[in-house]
Amino acid sequence: MGWEAWLTVAVVVGVLGTLILTRMAADMVFLGGLTILLLAGVLDPSEAFRGLANQGLITVAVLYVVVSGLQETGGIHWVVQRLLGRPRSLAHAQVKLMTPVAFMSAFLNNTPVVAMLIPAVNEWARKFGLSNSKLMIPLSYAAILGGTCTLIGTSTNLVVNGLVTERTGEGMRMFDLAWVGVPVAVVGLAFILLTTRWLLPERQPAMSRMSDPREYSVEMLVDTDGPLVGKSIESAGLRHLSGMFLAEIDRNGSVLPAVSPREKLQSGDRLVFVGVVESVVELQKIRGLTPATEQVFKLEGLRSQRIMIEAVVSGSCPVVGKTIRDGRFRSRYNAVVIAVARNGERLGGKIGDIVIQPGDTLLLEARQSFVDQQRNSRDFFLVSQVEDSSPPRHERAPLAIGLLGVMVVTAGFGWLSMLEAALLAAAGMLVTGCCTVETARRNIDWSVLLVIAAAFGLGAAMDQTGVALATAQTVMGFVGDAPLLNLAAIYLLTAGFTAVITNNAAALLMFPIAFAVSSDLGVSVMPFVVAIMLAASASFATPIGYQTNLMVYGPGGYHFSDFLRLGLPLNLVTALVAILVIPLVWGF
Structure with missing residues (x-):
């Protein structure tokens, strides 16, 4: 490898180390690394920022507008109020919570779903004398598992699919992931129901110990x-x-x-x-x-x-x-x-x-x-x-839910591409007044989009300088020429990266490596692509591994070890299911 390759390795290691050891903003860290490669001449500007034109990235941005319409009309709250009722037991409460959450997360970005449900679950838990700590992690995990079932369930799926489309000219359809995502979700939800009684302790959130004198x-x-x-x-x-x-x-x-x-x-x-x-x-x-x-x-x-x-x-x-x-x-x-x-x-x-x-x-x-x-x-x-205090437009909630349904149906049957369907739904939300332009702009998470765009550039540098090929050869040197073992290695390596950095960044860094492995083995890249999607999306072992885990960390009163106790076994169980099912659907 030339100096460009060694500089790329140093930048990637530096980016990962900075994210693990410091609390610096992920978007600034990735942009900093990309800037070094750009100034050193490893990448030219068109290569460095090619990710900004990626279909997956644009689709993620557009979906924020769709979710904004559902938030502004109270659409998600309207659905949840009809699904959550009086639970007979803790296990029954978890079933009533996780089932609709997993379903909704299959069609909506799971981050806003969890954000909207945290106060509703708080209220529900207090109303029926349930422990928050027994519900908040299941809420996050159910949202993550539901997101693995469709192409739009997580931003990672969309971003990786955009890369596949660029490389091969053919992308995945909306429900293609369901063949592996649904078994993973079913097994994962069953594991949570069977083990939370022993693996999740009773915790009291810090906020519950503080009283507000302003009544x-x-x-x-x-x-x-x-x-x-x-x-x-x-x-x-x-x-x-x-x-x-x-x-x-x-x-x-x-x-x-x-x-x-x-x-x-x-x-x-x-x-x-x-x-x-x-x-x-x-x-x-x-x-x-x-x-x-x-x-x-x-x-x-x-x-x-x-x-x-x-x-x-x-x-x-x-x-x-x-x-x-x-x-x-x-x-x-x-x-x-x-x-x-x-x-x-x-x-x-x-x-x-x-x-x-x-x-x-x-x-x-x-x-x-x-x-x-x-x-x-x-x-x-x-x-x-007062944050998040605008009254919702309840009268437009059925319209917002209808627009979401149109997006799902048109994309699911292949009548429109995922980007086209999302643009149609987003335009509908704005034209019908389900959300305003100002609100839509405010709800777009620009830091997530910047991380994705910058990670595209780092992935391109790894590919062009030969780092991806060298890493792939190293992986193959450990596990041999067996495609299944290489698939398992790619899955576990992606899951390891996701536990310590953002899921989108982990997927984008692993994609060129997976492509190189499949090329050297002479097999289809699709099993490895799906493995990256699943491994990067299904991250349970640490609170920093996925944004929804961080969101429930405080409300549930959790310790860091609580995620390891339940999340690490869940990671291993879902990994086993995914590695066994993926080759049956996407043959090598």
Whole structure:
């Protein structure tokens, strides 16, 4: 090998070492490595950034827009609410959770699926007295396993398929992976159900040990002819809300305190809840409930374009000493007070009748411009936006789910390519108002796309300088000429890389090596390609091996060893199934 090859090896090892030993951002590390190769002349600009034009990368970016539409309309939450019910036991709860999660993750990027379900599972666990630590890792693992079943289940599948299309001219169809992905998912889910009782300990998340002193009293109205009318408090999911409780119901002027869970909701009921801000945000997203104050409907613009804001009232605020109504708060600030927190004291009466005092924390509904205008105002000590607080567009949820169905059907039957189907669905989300252009841009994870693009460049350097060929010959030197053993070696090497770096990067670094191995053996590359897809996607052994594992790490209160205890055996079980099934479907 020439100096270019040795420099490439040094850069790749340096990138991997930096990611393992430091907390530097993965996109910056990969771009740094690519820059060194570009400046040294190992790659020219067209080769270094060829990944930006890859179909797989573009499809991943477009799918973020599709998922954005489902998030903005509450589509995923709408589906989950109908699938999760009262569990009979822990095992039953895990089945009810993992089955729909795995199914949804087969057709949606699993990262946003898990992100949306974490608060729902928190609430569900508290409601039925279940341990979060017994549900959060199964949630992540089910999403990962579901993602192995279709071409769009994970970004890794799309990216590797893009490389195959470039090399061979033929890519995989949407459900081709199901032949191996479904057996892997079924065996993996069964393993989780059978072993979590012993392999997952009881943990208490750190957040559950902290109390929030800002408790708000919030009034919500049951929509006329809405989906909650006629349902009991229990069946409507309004009992034992996480961080919140239903204090009373005001029905036609009569107050019902200590509400029974069997009490049926009626049209126009005024429900009084008491809870922390995160729970108030979730409450605003429940279909069939709207804020009791009519002021929210007098603000300009759509509710979906607004956010929730916490603002602490200063002594110089002109509405101090006046009721919210008399102070004309909405007219003065173009914002509506949803709730008021005051030293943990419960404030009775209607929102408009509350007299504002210095130090009160107001929970407001307003546009982003309120934060920009009032951040340095003398009227408020502190103004902060509540994350992920825009009310969803519930009326468009069926439309968003329909657009997702169109994408799946057109791609699944081969009527459109995966990229074309995703572009069609994304355009539909924007044109029909399921999401806005601003929201879609904000929800695209640019750091993931940069890692993928930069990893393409490193993979190209390994291929052109002969590093991939030399690595392939080394692998073959250890395992011989047997295709099955080489397949196992490629799978395990990819899984090892994925445990310590990002899954997309691991797949892109291994692809040229797998291609070289298949060429030297004189066999089809497809078994090795599928092995890379499965090994890079099905990473369970460490919390850093897959993004969804990191997402549940805190909410589940886990230790690093918890992932090793359950994830390492699961990795080995799924690897065995995949290595045995892949040659039966894609022959050497």
